[in-house]
Amino acid sequence: MAGNTFGKLFRLTTFGESHGAAIGGVIDGCPPGLIVDMDAVQRDLDRRKPGQSAIVSQRKENDGVQFLSGIFEGKTTGAPIGFVVNNTNQKPEDYSHIKDVYRPSHADYTYDKKYGIRDYRGGGRSSARETISRVVGGAIAKQLMPDVKINAFVSSVGEIFIDKPYQALDFSLTESNAVRCPDLATAKKMEDYIKEIRKEGDTVGGTITCVLQNVPAGLGEPVFDKLHAELGKAMLSINAVKGFEYGSGFCGAKMKGSEHNDLFNPDGTTNSNLSGGIQGGISNGMDIYFRVAFKPVATIMQQQQTIDAHGKEVTMQGKGRHDPCVVPRAVPIVEAMAALVLADFLLQNKIYQD
Amino acid sequence: MAGNTFGKLFRLTTFGESHGAAIGGVIDGCPPGLIVDMDAVQRDLDRRKPGQSAIVSQRKENDGVQFLSGIFEGKTTGAPIGFVVNNTNQKPEDYSHIKDVYRPSHADYTYDKKYGIRDYRGGGRSSARETISRVVGGAIAKQLMPDVKINAFVSSVGEIFIDKPYQALDFSLTESNAVRCPDLATAKKMEDYIKEIRKEGDTVGGTITCVLQNVPAGLGEPVFDKLHAELGKAMLSINAVKGFEYGSGFCGAKMKGSEHNDLFNPDGTTNSNLSGGIQGGISNGMDIYFRVAFKPVATIMQQQQTIDAHGKEVTMQGKGRHDPCVVPRAVPIVEAMAALVLADFLLQNKIYQD
Amino acid sequence: MAGNTFGKLFRLTTFGESHGAAIGGVIDGCPPGLIVDMDAVQRDLDRRKPGQSAIVSQRKENDGVQFLSGIFEGKTTGAPIGFVVNNTNQKPEDYSHIKDVYRPSHADYTYDKKYGIRDYRGGGRSSARETISRVVGGAIAKQLMPDVKINAFVSSVGEIFIDKPYQALDFSLTESNAVRCPDLATAKKMEDYIKEIRKEGDTVGGTITCVLQNVPAGLGEPVFDKLHAELGKAMLSINAVKGFEYGSGFCGAKMKGSEHNDLFNPDGTTNSNLSGGIQGGISNGMDIYFRVAFKPVATIMQQQQTIDAHGKEVTMQGKGRHDPCVVPRAVPIVEAMAALVLADFLLQNKIYQD
């Protein structure tokens, strides 16, 4: 229970269901005196929302954030920042067909097993709409760290992937296309593929790569709260995520030590960076990069066999306005969670100052 | 700071450096009345310790655990369980050559940057010797859940991997060989390869797969403390881990929804299990399985260029009795961390009982 | 930082300033399936609000609570319960006279020292209006424990006090008078005294006694999270509280062991109850009772010498609609905090069930 708070010192507590009155949260521990750029918060929310392009869900949601406390005359005061985003597009009737049905690879069955009760409207608490609160929290966290650069992008969709190192990419192109892939030739292929998948009534998975730059050395708290362990938890807590790797990741498991070790330059930087900017769970000042795997969206527009709450076999088919591929809209969510982790560790690290 | 506690209700707090007086910890929140099988705890410690076979570190460490509290007349009392494992094999002189040197891809540099001071003897707190406390905590956690089966095994070393699904393996063979690979033909190849690597003075990475069976449905606390998010954090907190995936993992990111969805049987089980036993962050009663990537050990017996604390370039070479491949000894650590996560969620889940 | 969450398993996180858009909070960890009595929540809020009688603040505040999540078809779902109470009576202009002034014995000075910025409107976050969220959280907590009886009442105002043991009182009379004192003769004296004090433009302190009945044995988590330690923290966190004692309290410090020990009856109850229902930090099934001291309200309608933010001496006088005595309105707040503590420990105690 009580799993709806993230962070130790910069803490985000969230609430809200897909079709309840509102999604919202409380940011506790934000240092005072921060001038809040409201537009920047809203921009991140707009990047997350459906209906932005032809390849994502066509639902229309305004998702305007309203801050209720903790900000006075444009600045944070040190008091908790409460916020809400009203759910203006609720159509409960859309979901009557799933009221008693367990959708395959959704959380319907497990929520029923755990809680004995389920808000079946649009996934309820298990809906990705919950991530709105994460994006708001992350947007504030980013503003605390103006020097840190956080750039996530879609690095693969299905079997299509960017076959360049991130250093060869121009992150300013990420937002230039509907897929959020900064390699434009690959973006085009991904977009075409997603359209094709959608026509089939199917969905497809993908990966997001995220690069954190200008992160100071020293962040992370061994032995359990290592920087990459918290980043991993943060990413794995996002809906549909199946894997996380950083630095050399799973490839590193195939390598030899003589190939994998990052040799130091006299200034403390390293010649290579297979460590991914983290050694012993603590940032070393080099770029941090990691990759997150998302499964295909479970709601497909094809007939599927399933069961209802009474164990009866039924046939169902997705309705409505779902994403054929989740990764384009998940890019700002990955960035937000990374920002929450970094902001928390930056505050924790202040303890080491004289 | 204060990153040395793991868990919410079943909490393990650890301490100890490689060459300090002792490694130890406190288990707080263990329910009372548990009859503790001390031999089982020691068996897990023995599986972790060096010197067990020709392919691991040849250091001799007794690693006998001593419980100091919380157990009375053989049973837990509900009071915190303090324990220590004395460091009987301390040879500080072995480490004088690294006192001022930053070993490549070790935590020397980052500990210095973070703390401004470093116990340089054998890695200090960043040494894998710290995992002794995890193994003790995990061994108690396992005893709380006699029905749950936790089986980890080495699934790859370098490019050599088991090319069978875990269902085709006999876990009782895992402990029959030095590599801890239950597929004996593959185990032989791995062992030969590790010996060869060691002759080269080199090291190699690998992966461990872990299967959790008989886990009841309902474990996990959305939206942040999802079961797989905590498993991921637990695994990523182990030294040398670079990646974590569960269920379909990174492969799932290449699949279509129509391929990936697990269809329900009338009894609530699923026909396939690409979900990896977890939906929406909550266990569904099916097998949970995940894979953990370990980088090659950073200490190699070859000359490497590096720097010292003053930024001067120096040449160094590993000395002593290091593992050419960490995964065989990491198997009980992966199991221990999985046990800690499950025990904690089992206790959290009691809240849902009437 | 991040001091706005109370509880471990039943967790209340609050936000909101006196003159911001809203007061609100999130209850995380409320078990699913609870039928929420909305009217009961509102009743407790109404007991807290100003303008109820001639002896409290004459401000008019509606304080209608709106639940935003976590409740579906009248029942809790296990998801976090977000709620807001809009601030409908905001008059920022009322407070311009204190913008730069440090009111004596208020939190103006310390908030400025700590945060470097202050929402000066009506005390901002330090306003007692913050307790609205506590009352909402406590009202839900009470509903989780229908068998537990929580009765707080005003036991003294200034030098006037009830000179009877609580067992001689009829708690059903507490709400029958404006002071919330169940001893009607004493209530009358208190009321007269408060009116007199108000005429003087002055304020007065008082104490609240709280009795918890039908609390099961076993609640409390030694050695730090003892039941009375958490009750004490909960009470001391309420604005204006200066002291807490339970059972024999400060009087017990004057007694001998032979007088103070509670002898057992054969059924495990005790003959006397100077322990106050708690031994070793754990409830024993007897009545729990404690007393909370409130200082006089700092805002008085008399001229006071003070300083402004620049250290300049200024003279000020309270304006507006303040309470001459805080204890009558603090009764539901004391009850709410007690309920939060008990609900949390009841959930924690589920771990001890088979």
Next chain:
Amino acid sequence: MAGNTFGKLFRLTTFGESHGAAIGGVIDGCPPGLIVDMDAVQRDLDRRKPGQSAIVSQRKENDGVQFLSGIFEGKTTGAPIGFVVNNTNQKPEDYSHIKDVYRPSHADYTYDKKYGIRDYRGGGRSSARETISRVVGGAIAKQLMPDVKINAFVSSVGEIFIDKPYQALDFSLTESNAVRCPDLATAKKMEDYIKEIRKEGDTVGGTITCVLQNVPAGLGEPVFDKLHAELGKAMLSINAVKGFEYGSGFCGAKMKGSEHNDLFNPDGTTNSNLSGGIQGGISNGMDIYFRVAFKPVATIMQQQQTIDAHGKEVTMQGKGRHDPCVVPRAVPIVEAMAALVLADFLLQNKIYQD
């Protein structure tokens, strides 16, 4: 469960029973680079131990602390500090007479009710011997704050009390007498009274006053983790404590606002200090002072009627070497807990630094 950790950033986790192998703990979050004065730690332990004078328990306990980790070459490293104090004076046979008996006003009954099992030797975990770990933790915390002065002293025993404000006392006299009362005339009376009580085979309660000086303004985290709320919890968590008040305390509840308000001087100090150095839960730079009530020790050397675990009435009498009055030995414990609270808030407050 898991109630054996105190603090957020400077965290003390303790373990150990009266007659187990050892008492110990882990301090996690102590900043690196602190030169540890081991003698100062031992001095505080020696002040706590029995057998120091004619008026306390005559048990002989060495209580030598051994640090196991986190300190290297005399300095803290930022790693967790594990420590143990071996129990060298264990005589389990002394306690056979209470194995099945519930001693009045002890924790025997409640531990049995809660845990279903009890380490009956000398109180087990509920023994005051547990406070050894607190004293060690507090001694390290004090060294982190060399400028802060923490002075506790016995302010009353039974009906005998110091009738002077603390400002009139010379704290350097506290350790000059067996009672730890800095007012020597009163100390003499207390000592005589305790001796008399002991002759009667009885015990007596008392109070400790504690004064914290040179505490910087800004400590405390509203709205729940107010400085005095955490101090109160810390004190109430000590065995035998029945009450806590700070500043004007319960007397303040009798006062008028016009008497109670502390008027500001131009430099931000206050003319009076009924606030007790804390306003709105945050320190204001003035002296912090509070008072803690201890009940009489429950073990008396007189015949008492009680019951055993089967509900049978039995007669018992205390044996062995118990304190007739707990407050002299509790003085260093009060100081230690105050130090733990302040150190934690000092670290938390670093977040507000630029």
